[in-house]
Amino acid sequence: MAQQKGINVTGHNIANVNTPGFTRQRVILESNAVATTTRLKMGLGVKADTVIQYFDQFTTKNIQQKTSALSEYESKKSILDYLQSVFNETSENGLNKTFEEFWNAWQDLANNPVGVPERTALLQKTSHLCERFHQINEDLLRTKNEMNTNLDVSIDELNIFTRQIASLNERIVAAEASGTTANDLRDQRNNLIEKVSGLIDAAYLEEQNGAIMVMTSSGIALVNGNQSWDLERTGQEIYWNDVPTDISEKLSGGKIGAWMDLRDEIIPQYMANLDELAGSLIYSVNDLHFQGNALDGSTGYLLFAPNPGTTDPGDEDDYVTHTPALEFAGAARYIALSTDVERQPGRIAAGTAPGEPGNNENALAIQALQDATLLIRKWTYQRGTDPLSQDQSGTLDEFYTILAGEIGMLVEEMGRSQSFQQTMINQLNEIRDSISGVSLDEEMINLIKYQHAFTAASKLVNASDEMLQDLLSLR
Amino acid sequence: MRVSNRTIYQSINDRLSAIADQLRTINEQIASGKKINRLSDDPIGLTHALRLKKVLSQMGQYGKNVEHGQSWLNLTESSLQTVNDLVIRAKEIANQMATGTYSGAQRSSAAWEIRNLMEQLVQIGNTKLTGRYIFSGYQETQAPFDRDLSIHQAVADTGNTYAGTATSSGTYTGLFSKNYIVEITTGGVLGTAEYQVSEDGGLTWGSNLFTTDADAGDPNPVYSDNSLEVPYDQGTRISFTADTFAVGDRFTIEVSRYNGDRNDMEIAIGTSAQMKVNLTGNVALGEAGDKENNILDILAGLNHSLQNNDITGVQSALEELNQYQPLVMGNLADVGSRLNRLEMSKNLLSELELSNTTRLSEVEDVDVVRAITDLNAKQQIYEAALFSATQIMQLSLVDFLR
Numbered sequence: 001m002a003q004q005k006g007i008n009v010t011g012h013n014i015a016n017v018n019t020p021g022f023t024r025q026r027v028i029l030e031s032n033a034v035a036t037t038t039r040l041k042m043g044l045g046v047k048a049d050t051v052i053q054y055f056d057q058f059t060t061k062n063i064q065q066k067t068s069a070l071s072e073y074e075s076k077k078s079i080l081d082y083l084q085s086v087f088n089e090t091s092e093n094g095l096n097k098t099f100e101e102f103w104n105a106w107q108d109l110a111n112n113p114v115g116v117p118e119r120t121a122l123l124q125k126t127s128h129l130c131e132r133f134h135q136i137n138e139d140l141l142r143t144k145n146e147m148n149t150n151l152d153v154s155i156d157e158l159n160i161f162t163r164q165i166a167s168l169n170e171r172i173v174a175a176e177a178s179g180t181t182a183n184d185l186r187d188q189r190n191n192l193i194e195k196v197s198g199l200i201d202a203a204y205l206e207e208q209n210g211a212i213m214v215m216t217s218s219g220i221a222l223v224n225g226n227q228s229w230d231l232e233r234t235g236q237e238i239y240w241n242d243v244p245t246d247i248s249e250k251l252s253g254g255k256i257g258a259w260m261d262l263r264d265e266i267i268p269q270y271m272a273n274l275d276e277l278a279g280s281l282i283y284s285v286n287d288l289h290f291q292g293n294a295l296d297g298s299t300g301y302l303l304f305a306p307n308p309g310t311t312d313p314g315d316e317d318d319y320v321t322h323t324p325a326l327e328f329a330g331a332a333r334y335i336a337l338s339t340d341v342e343r344q345p346g347r348i349a350a351g352t353a354p355g356e357p358g359n360n361e362n363a364l365a366i367q368a369l370q371d372a373t374l375l376i377r378k379w380t381y382q383r384g385t386d387p388l389s390q391d392q393s394g395t396l397d398e399f400y401t402i403l404a405g406e407i408g409m410l411v412e413e414m415g416r417s418q419s420f421q422q423t424m425i426n427q428l429n430e431i432r433d434s435i436s437g438v439s440l441d442e443e444m445i446n447l448i449k450y451q452h453a454f455t456a457a458s459k460l461v462n463a464s465d466e467m468l469q470d471l472l473s474l475r
Numbered sequence: 476m477r478v479s480n481r482t483i484y485q486s487i488n489d490r491l492s493a494i495a496d497q498l499r500t501i502n503e504q505i506a507s508g509k510k511i512n513r514l515s516d517d518p519i520g521l522t523h524a525l526r527l528k529k530v531l532s533q534m535g536q537y538g539k540n541v542e543h544g545q546s547w548l549n550l551t552e553s554s555l556q557t558v559n560d561l562v563i564r565a566k567e568i569a570n571q572m573a574t575g576t577y578s579g580a581q582r583s584s585a586a587w588e589i590r591n592l593m594e595q596l597v598q599i600g601n602t603k604l605t606g607r608y609i610f611s612g613y614q615e616t617q618a619p620f621d622r623d624l625s626i627h628q629a630v631a632d633t634g635n636t637y638a639g640t641a642t643s644s645g646t647y648t649g650l651f652s653k654n655y656i657v658e659i660t661t662g663g664v665l666g667t668a669e670y671q672v673s674e675d676g677g678l679t680w681g682s683n684l685f686t687t688d689a690d691a692g693d694p695n696p697v698y699s700d701n702s703l704e705v706p707y708d709q710g711t712r713i714s715f716t717a718d719t720f721a722v723g724d725r726f727t728i729e730v731s732r733y734n735g736d737r738n739d740m741e742i743a744i745g746t747s748a749q750m751k752v753n754l755t756g757n758v759a760l761g762e763a764g765d766k767e768n769n770i771l772d773i774l775a776g777l778n779h780s781l782q783n784n785d786i787t788g789v790q791s792a793l794e795e796l797n798q799y800q801p802l803v804m805g806n807l808a809d810v811g812s813r814l815n816r817l818e819m820s821k822n823l824l825s826e827l828e829l830s831n832t833t834r835l836s837e838v839e840d841v842d843v844v845r846a847i848t849d850l851n852a853k854q855q856i857y858e859a860a861l862f863s864a865t866q867i868m869q870l871s872l873v874d875f876l877r
Contacts, residue, residue, distance in 0.1 A: 018481070080515075085513065104533075107536050107540055107743055108536075108539070110540075111539075111742055112607070114615060351613070353613075356614065356738060358616070368747065397525075398526075401529075404522070405514070406518075407514055408513075408514030409515070409518040411513075411514060411515030412516075415515060426485070429482075429485065430482050433481045434477040434482065435477070436479075437481045437482055440480050440871060444876060445872070448876070
């Protein structure tokens with residue numbers, strides 16, 4: 001009977017050879033208590049004592065932790081991979097290229113300030129540049145908003161998983177009250193815990209009765225015993241158990257951490273810096289353009305439309321009197337040709353004096369902006385704190401090149417961290433599997449072992465049967 | 476170490492997909508010819524490449540600018556060459572006519588040829604390139620030279636305290652271009668103030684005149700319309716709206732054939748390097764009021780002397796022509812040296828372009844030989860891995876049990 005149980009467990013192991021998270025089991029056989037009759041001590045055979053799991057607590061915990069970091073990097077990388085294609089500077093129509101064309105159009109105009117084709121081309125290049133800014137800005141904004149959808153999905157998943165863990169807790173406690181181990185239920189729960197780790201950085205505590213407590217690394221309880229608490233996103237905030245206090249700052253790691261880092265840190269930082277770039281361009285070009293003279297000698301025109309929010313559109317003088325400490329938020333969105341010059345190429349101010357149609361001094365001054373060292377604010381966003389800005393001196397192109405380079409470096413770093421975590425997890429998995437995994441060869445050997453024992457035991461029954469027959473046939 | 480089945484399959488999977496990913500990267504590089512296909516492939520290299528691309532784009536534009544400048548200067552040079560030829564022809568005529576052997580009739584027919592030369596000079600002065608007058612400074616939409624002298628609008632000096640407006644009028648009666656300057660020597664309103672007039676842009680001054688005296692015999696009449704004749708004998712007038720003059724206030728009236736201005740047309744030929752590509756008409760053919768250096772004035776004088784059969788006049792015109800010729804040569808040398816400079820920048824630009832293109836290609840382009848060698852190496856590894864995987868996967872104790 002005991003050997004049959006062994007064969008059963010072996011069968012169970014073989015059947016689950018490909019089940020993720022399955023922990024191999026083994027029957028512990030124990031010889032029966034010795035019966036002492038007369039002077040001889042005699043063994044009374046075997047009994048199947050317990051079925052145990054080959055389970056390595058330490059490695060499993062480690063895997064759960066690393067899973068959280070891995071899925072954070074994976075999620076960030078997948079989004080950043082998309083963002084770097086938005087910046088797309090390796091191709092021939094990146095923002096850098098449109099910038100070059102914009103400056104070159106000014107030089108063409110400087111070569112022929114009375115030329116209408118040059119003026120029209122400049123207007124086209126300018127609106128092309130504006131469109132490029134809009135496009136990047138919109139892509140960033142859309143990606144940022146998508147993060148909320150992603151958050152919803154991940155939070156829903158988390159809620160489902162924590163509920164399942166709570167119900168498994170209940171069943172495990174019930175099953176183990178009798179002293180046996182609920183091996184397969186524990187496997188299921190470990191699987192769920194790994195999934196929770198993929199969503200958020202969480203800590204687990206096994207209680208005496210076998211239930212597991214789950215809380216975030218900052219101590220927000222998700223599961224305790226047979227009870228679980230839901231998270232919920234409302235607007236930009238995340239609430240716990242319907243308590244209307246934002247706890248998003250306390251959540252990190254896993255997919256949820258990644259989505260929030262992208263939504264509140266990485267993407268807003270790029271948007272803010274893109275705004276600074278657009279704003280500095282608008283400001284520095286408009287400043288010169290406003291003072292210059294159009295083909296007919298008139299003056300006071302803007303090339304780029306002023307900020308519709310902070311500037312009174314009627315008071316175009318704002319652009320000349322403003323100090324560089326200007327508010328540029330949203331500049332990448334509102335950058336556009338001003339109504340002054342739209343469809344009126346003659347109003348492009350190439351000259352510096354009225355009545356001199358061949359005057360190209362302003363065009364020369366504006367094209368020289370491409371190599372001019374400007375002070376441009378660079379923003380750094382950190383989730384949970386106010387964004388910081390620092391003035392950086394450099395040309396507009398350099399500023400942008402640094403932005404593009406940074407996103408590339410971020411993706412590269414994410415990729416490296418991801419593959420590092422992946423390698424760690426693979427190794428840990430190997431270690432875990434070397435303890436918990438099923439080896440078919442081993443199971444076959446066990447099968448034969450139990451089979452032989454069973455056959456031998458059968459033979460014993462046979463022998464004793466024959467002996468009994470012999471005894472009965474005595475008369 | 477105990478090896479479970481899951482470990483075997485998982486590790487085969489991981490390793491194969493890692494090699495497949497490397498193969499994909501190499502394939503992408505070979506297919507695109509670029510080492511950097513997305514920002515993260517090599518962020519540092521990419522920023523380097525972006526900088527180089529920007530420099531290259533600028534070089535291309537500067538190259539275009541230089542060519543533009545060359546076309547302007549080339550045309551300027553050939554125009555000046557023609558001016559020189561015309562001056563030589565005028566000298567020949569003056570030389571012939573300065574001797575006493577020619578009759579008055581012959582001189583007046585020579586005068587006709589001189590007028591012809593003047594016409595040609597005006598035409599050269601009005602040379603156009605793609606619809607733009609190259610000798611008129613910033614007034615490139617307006618023909619810079621007229622056949623006749625005209626009185627230009629009076630210009631008040633920028634430092635003047637006089638706040639009224641000055642306008643000029645009149646019919647000029649002189650033969651040569653003039654650059655009149657009216658300078659106030661005693662302040663006050665019109666009628667109280669005193670002034671002096673220079674006919675040559677301020678080099679020499681006439682006597683002090685009163686704006687008050689309206690006597691017919693007095694050489695400084697004040698007219699009822701608040702205008703002065705400057706000087707009273709040459710037909711040019713300047714009128715003022717009533718206001719107070721201060722000592723040192725100046726007004727300039729140019730009487731010339733030149734309608735352009737004195738602005739230099741500059742183009743960008745490098746980062747913060749600009750170059751003048753034009754020559755304004757006042758330099759090319761002479762400044763108003765500067766008779767010895769103004770070829771049209773010299774020829775007008777010669778024409779006048781020939782018509783009047785004035786041999787001494789012709790002789791002095793010949794002397795003036797002799798002195799004028801070095802000016803044309805000077806202008807030609809100036810234009811020529813600027814053309815040289817442009818040629819040098821052009822060569823420099825194309826050299827820089829070449830070296831930058833090479834550097835860009837080093838940063839950005841795939842070394843195809845190396846990429847294909849890499850590809851072959853990876854391919855072999857991949858095949859070997861596939862082979863060993865199939866071998867390992869077939870091994871099982873199950874197969875050996877009956």
